[in-house]
Amino acid sequence: MNLARRRLQGIFDRLLRAHGPQQWWPGESVFEIMVGAVLTQNTAWRNVARAIDNLRRAEALHPAALLAVHPRRLATYLQPSGYFNVKAKRVRAMTRWLLDAGGTAAITRWPTVRLRAALLAVHGIGPETADDILLYAFNRPVFVIDAYTRRIFSRLGLVSGQEGYETLRAAFEAALPPDAAVYNEYHALIVAHGKDVCRVRPCCETCVLRRGCRYARSGARLSDS
Ligand code: SF4
Incomplete structure (x- = not known):
């Protein structure tokens, strides 16, 4: 190297x-960026944008509101992003973890090492997705x-x-x-x-x-x- x-x-x-x-990342809130980071796995952003539009129209772009959506309905909202059943599980797992951890206001105070380790322990979040979230949602210097x-x-x-x-x-x-x-x-x-x-x-x-x-x-x- x-x-x-x-x-x-x-x-x-x-x-x-x-x-x-x-001027990345397109997203109106920390949570929206986190959801987008999961949805962009293995697909183009234009497909993610359509799925996020579905969530926005359903007023499900908030952690508690998203978890209140039935998993099968959530999967239909996420359909444009591909692998929608898998991604519905992943988005739900991340959201549940986020709420358990106290929400975005709480975890934004965590040091980067702790936050990265916690994200990597969430179902469906690998290093690239974790680092997308750290960099674009939480403004951490992670490449x-x-x-x-x-x-x-x-x-x-x-x-x-x-x-x-x-x-x-x-x-x-x-x-x-x-x-x-x-x-x-x-x-x-x-x-x-x-x-x-x-x-x-x-x-x-x-x-x-x-x-x-x-x-x-x-x-x-x-x-x-
Ligand atoms: S397009 Fe890629 S391979 Fe070609 S000159 Fe640029 S960096 Fe190199």
Whole structure:
């Protein structure tokens, strides 16, 4: 791995110039962002937005109100986001945990290490979802690793892409100052770049990261991870 601060800052600057501020995360409350983080697992955001609209219309975007919805009805609200039965269970588990813990006002005072460990113990919340919640709902300086991060940074030649989640997260956090605003924007820019430019079939000709990219230099065609 070769994640030097200067290199990461240069990549951030170029991505920001290319894509502009992303202003993540769309959501009107901490709880809505938490629900969105679970629903976005394995699906595009436009599908999540439709599911959240259903919850909003049903006035179920509050913890107690959501738990009062019958599980089968909840699953129908979540249908646009895919895997809706699984996600209904996960959203309910997270909401029950949240209420047991005292609600968002209580857990927002918890230190990041405690909050992260508690989130990871909730059914259906893995490291990426937990870190989405920590960063975007609770403004904690936690660097989110996803498939786009692995694809872009492995093509650039800065990581192998096979590292474990915690190894990559720790490496990014060691290289960058702990600034939640920067981590917020950086992850959003990585997603924008992974969707629009460094796709499975990358558009290297128009890419602002082309200079210094190992993949573009070699012309290799790596399979998407
Ligand atoms: S130059 Fe190509 S492979 Fe490299 S980051 Fe850009 S799109 Fe991805």
